[in-house]
Amino acid sequence: MNEIKIAENKNVTFSNVISRMLEGVDEETIQKSAKMFESYLKKENLKPYGPVIVRDTTKQIGKEQTHDSEMLIQLKEKPESVPNPYSVEAEIRLENCLMARYNGPIDKLILAYSKMQIYAFEHDLTLGPVYYTVLTPSEEGDDFVADIFNEVL
Numbered sequence: 001m002n003e004i005k006i007a008e009n010k011n012v013t014f015s016n017v018i019s020r021m022l023e024g025v026d027e028e029t030i031q032k033s034a035k036m037f038e039s040y041l042k043k044e045n046l047k048p049y050g051p052v053i054v055r056d057t058t059k060q061i062g063k064e065q066t067h068d069s070e071m072l073i074q075l076k077e078k079p080e081s082v083p084n085p086y087s088v089e090a091e092i093r094l095e096n097c098l099m100a101r102y103n104g105p106i107d108k109l110i111l112a113y114s115k116m117q118i119y120a121f122e123h124d125l126t127l128g129p130v131y132y133t134v135l136t137p138s139e140e141g142d143d144f145v146a147d148i149f150n151e152v153l
Contacts, residue, residue, distance in 0.1 A: 002104035002143075004112045012098040012132070012149050014053060014092040016078040018046070020085050022054070022069040028110045033071045035084065040086070046059060047076040051136040058129045072132075094149050102146040112148055126153040 015143075022033055028039040034052060041048055058065055072092075082088050098120060100114035113131065120127050128151040136145045 002108070004103075004115050005101045006115060007101070007122075008125075008152075010097045010149065011093075011095045012097065012099075013094070014072065014074055014132075015090070016075040016087045017053075017092055018075055018079070018082060019055070019070045019072045019074045019087050019089070021134045022071055037071060037073055041073070041075075044079070044082075046079060047143050048073045049076055050074045054133045054135065056131045056133070060129075092132075094132065094151055096152050097149040098125060098152055099150075100146075100148040102144070102148065104143055106135075106142075106144050109133075109144070109146055112146060116148065116150060120152075127151070128153050 018037075020033065020037065022029055040046075050073075052127075055070045055072055057068045057070075059068070078090055079088060098116055100112040100116045102109055104111075116127070119125075130150065132149045132150075134147040136147075137143075138145055
């Protein structure tokens with residue numbers, strides 16, 4: 001069933017995170033990056049756990065907005081170092097977040113971001129420039145469950 005639920009005051013922590021910048025945010029690019037990640041992790045004998053996370057950052061430069069997207073994967077153990085284009089963070093802790101839980105097809109995921117922005121507007125909340133989207137394939141065919149977090153400023 002397609003739905004989007006919003007919740008306030010959520011906290012989340014990601015540990016031993018390896019990341020890589022994405023060139024685009026379409027489904028094909030995400031799948032290609034996931035395969036490249038998987039190959040690199042196998043080659044280096046790094047053990048992932050949990051679902052894929054996408055970090056989207058919006059930057060305002062004058063009147064222009066830019067968007068950077070990164071794919072993040074949690075590892076069971078933090079590696080000493082990783083080569084470019086990868087980077088590692090021991091911990092990412094988000095507090096006092098607005099969260100949207102989205103159930104539905106990946107091509108409609110943008111609706112969850114819009115609903116978060118509308119909710120923030122209606123409740124006089126200011127959201128930060130960074131969204132963390134935890135993507136989990138649904139057990140029901142091609143749908144996804146996505147938990148989207150954004151810190152309230």
